[in-house]
Amino acid sequence: MATVEEEEPPLVLVHRPPNFNFPFKHRLQTRFCLLDPLDSDPPESTHSFFSRHSASIRVLLCVDPTPITRDLLSLLPFLQLIVGYSAGVDHIDLDECRRRNITVTNAGKAFSPDVADLAVALLIDVLRRVSAGFRYVRAGLWARNGEFPLGFKLGGKRVGIVGLGSVGSEIAKRLESFGCVISYNSRRKKPSVPFPWYENVYDLAVNSDALVGCCALTEETRHMISKDVMTALGKEGVIINVGRGALIDEKELVRLLVGGELRGAGLDVFENEPDVPQELFSLDNVVLSPHCAVATPECFDALEQLITANLEAFFSNKPLQSVVEF
Amino acid sequence: MATVEEEEPPLVLVHRPPNFNFPFKHRLQTRFCLLDPLDSDPPESTHSFFSRHSASIRVLLCVDPTPITRDLLSLLPFLQLIVGYSAGVDHIDLDECRRRNITVTNAGKAFSPDVADLAVALLIDVLRRVSAGFRYVRAGLWARNGEFPLGFKLGGKRVGIVGLGSVGSEIAKRLESFGCVISYNSRRKKPSVPFPWYENVYDLAVNSDALVGCCALTEETRHMISKDVMTALGKEGVIINVGRGALIDEKELVRLLVGGELRGAGLDVFENEPDVPQELFSLDNVVLSPHCAVATPECFDALEQLITANLEAFFSNKPLQSVVEF
Structure with missing residues (x-):
């Protein structure tokens, strides 16, 4: 076990709206190194932060339906996977993902x-x-x-x-x-x-x-x-x-x-x-109703399990769940 | 058909709260003679009206959960059947009905x-x-x-x-x-x-x-x-x-x-x-919610069918539906 603990945790870039409640972040941080521009003190712009880490990022965790545009994607040349947080993926430029062969997962059936x-x-x-x-x-x-x-x-x-x-x-x-x-x-x-x-x-x-x-x-x-x-x-x-x-x-x-x-x-x-x-x-x-169809703790538990499983699967070359077909 | 049309329609005494919306009354009136104290002009008291008709009444239609007490029942010595309008029958003195062998039907499964x-x-x-x-x-x-x-x-x-x-x-x-x-x-x-x-x-x-x-x-x-x-x-x-x-x-x-x-x-x-x-x-x-669990037109259609069927069954000595067991 000692060797496993000494390994660097895998890097995951986080893209989220300011002030969004991201309830299981601390648990993800025990397994992955989450890079989040909003955690910088003072907060760093998305553009500058993404550019600074561009060489090392293969995975982007997109929290809430935060827009992922072609411009944003251009900052991440080695990106292979976008792990989504919602059922819909209309906030992601899927054409660009298709062109660059980036895989996208969504909330699947969790919600x-x-x-x-x-x-x-x-x-x-x-x-x-x-x-x-x-x-x-x-x-x-x-x-x-x-x-x-x-x-x-x-x-x-x-x-x-x-x-x-x-x-x-x-x-x-x-x-x-x-x-x-x-x-x-x-x-x-x-x-x-x-x-x-x-x-x-x-x-x-x-x-x-x-x-x-x-x-x-x-x-x-x-x-x-x-x-x-x-x-x-x-x-x-x-x-x-x-x-x-x-x-x-x-x-x-x-x-x-x-x-x-x-x-x-x-x-x-x-x-x-x-x-x-x-x-x-x-x-x-x-x-x-204030867009709260998914707003139960049980829903977020299921989402957490799915996101964790997908991040672990990616870094150990295993099959992903809830891959979006496009 | 001529003889049928010349027959007197069977008598049904009506017990209902004032101003209650009783949507299918006019249709029942085409088949039965509904005696309703609130139809008198000026309206007659329940006690006086029931007493006046007591000798001829075998059936009482109880609209809405209007209380049917022992005193009220004592005015109707020949009563054989109370046709209820609700699922619950807690407004009817069932002990007295049992003693006098009066049958009670309710809304059954209509609601x-x-x-x-x-x-x-x-x-x-x-x-x-x-x-x-x-x-x-x-x-x-x-x-x-x-x-x-x-x-x-x-x-x-x-x-x-x-x-x-x-x-x-x-x-x-x-x-x-x-x-x-x-x-x-x-x-x-x-x-x-x-x-x-x-x-x-x-x-x-x-x-x-x-x-x-x-x-x-x-x-x-x-x-x-x-x-x-x-x-x-x-x-x-x-x-x-x-x-x-x-x-x-x-x-x-x-x-x-x-x-x-x-x-x-x-x-x-x-x-x-x-x-x-x-x-x-x-x-x-x-x-x-303002006690409106049964408040749909479809519900009242089903109730109308049930009440009509029970009144017709009674007057032709056929089996009743939704008889309350007590």
């Missing part, structure tokens, strides 16, 4: 159950008016005005999953137990999945009472839930989004909600987070 | 899926802090203060169902799909059920992370979720109630929540509805 739980909660909340009912009680209106208006049943609703990956599959599994009728849209039909597949999200919307956005944000999926799609969903349709804000044309979503052209929406993500369109605040049929 | 849906929504809301997160967004705190604090994962939680009847079974089915570990308490162990049974709710609480109250309110179940039970559930425990408010010792529940002795609570029912303890309004870990 999927928790994201699915929140998606279901948002859908029930919108249909059954849970948040609106809570406000009714808090405002003392139950005692004053009597019965709260009816909501809508979840069972029997046709739910269209936009992106049947790891999160979408977990959502489908849960909603089936409520008696919902599931169908989905994805690039390709999934042979092992029993649910009807629609080649495009417009047809999915026509045949759904609710759409749940849970796919990755790419140039193809940006604004894929468009005005036309939402109009096809119709006045009794509900929009849920736990993917990325820009999957939906947010301006059109707001316009349709304000105009009463949709039954409601439950949103955990927004186009310009943490900014949320103010028009939504006063709508009784909208539930807003 | 169960919707009640289960709300129970699940309340549990996720409390654990994942959905309502609290919504207030955080609405108050503009996301943009100002950054990340919302973590909630707790639903998967893996040990959920104790207090009363594994129709509603409890629907809740269990749903929560299993989230990866929860189910156990239950009921008077007797149910042989066909795979979940662990606890003979008393105290032991259930000791072995649970959350308790869900969904049994009927009787003298035996009143305050069965007592101070001791909630203390046994512990500081990380969550209380959900979609049954009747008085299943829980509400004063103790409030005291424990205010004192931080429970992780949170999601409550659709209260001891003195529509009064809700004001102390709960300011707690971030409590979700309050």
Whole structure:
């Protein structure tokens, strides 16, 4: 064991936003030498720090969806691996990674159950008016005005999953137990999945009472839930989004909600987070959540295990988990 | 058909609270002669109206949980059937019904899926802090203060169902799909059920992370979720109630929540509805709902079908559905 302890711990460059809570950093530091420009005193600029270490860096740990641009990558000529911290990787220049043959891992399935739980909660909340009912009680209106208006049943609703990956599959599994009728849209039909597949999200919307956005944000999926799609969903349709804000044309979503052209929406993500369109605040049929679909300690434990396993696998030439295909 | 049309429609006495929305009354009136004291002009007292019709009444339709006392029953010497409108029948003097051999039907399973849906929504809301997160967004705190604090994962939680009847079974089915570990308490162990049974709710609480109250309110179940039970559930425990408010010792529940002795609570029912303890309004870990677990149009459609079927069965001497055993 003595020789192992005397070895230098492997170098891992850290890219993170200032003031981001990175709960397991101290545990990673027992196994790896984390180089973090924000730890310098005074903090060093990313550019200068990365340039200074460029010759020795093979691995970059990207905490939170901090942008990784082509310029940033150009500072790291020997980079082989980006270990991601989130499920989506839309903050990483994947074209450049492909060109340079850099491998990218993401949070894989670590977050999927928790994201699915929140998606279901948002859908029930919108249909059954849970948040609106809570406000009714808090405002003392139950005692004053009597019965709260009816909501809508979840069972029997046709739910269209936009992106049947790891999160979408977990959502489908849960909603089936409520008696919902599931169908989905994805690039390709999934042979092992029993649910009807629609080649495009417009047809999915026509045949759904609710759409749940849970796919990755790419140039193809940006604004894929468009005005036309939402109009096809119709006045009794509900929009849920736990993917990325820009999957939906947010301006059109707001316009349709304000105009009463949709039954409601439950949103955990927004186009310009943490900014949320103010028009939504006063709508009784909208539930807003501060991008916290993955925010449980158990989620971060699972992520820590995955990141640790991937860093160890890389430095011992073993296979990586949750490699992003692009 | 002519002879059928000339027959007098069968008489059904109606007992309902003033101003209660009774959405399918007009449809029942096409098949039955509904005698309703509140329809008289001016409205007649229940006592006088019931007395006046006492000789001809065999069936009483009890809309909403309007109390049916021994005194009221004494006005109806020929009563054979009470058709209830709710799942619980704690508003009916069942001892007197038993003595006089009056049959009671309730809402049976018509409400169960919707009640289960709300129970699940309340549990996720409390654990994942959905309502609290919504207030955080609405108050503009996301943009100002950054990340919302973590909630707790639903998967893996040990959920104790207090009363594994129709509603409890629907809740269990749903929560299993989230990866929860189910156990239950009921008077007797149910042989066909795979979940662990606890003979008393105290032991259930000791072995649970959350308790869900969904049994009927009787003298035996009143305050069965007592101070001791909630203390046994512990500081990380969550209380959900979609049954009747008085299943829980509400004063103790409030005291424990205010004192931080429970992780949170999601409550659709209260001891003195529509009064809700004001102390709960300011707690971030409590979700309050105005007894609307059954409040969907689909629920009332199912109830209408059940009530209509039971009235027709009674007047044609056919078997009744959802007869209450007592």
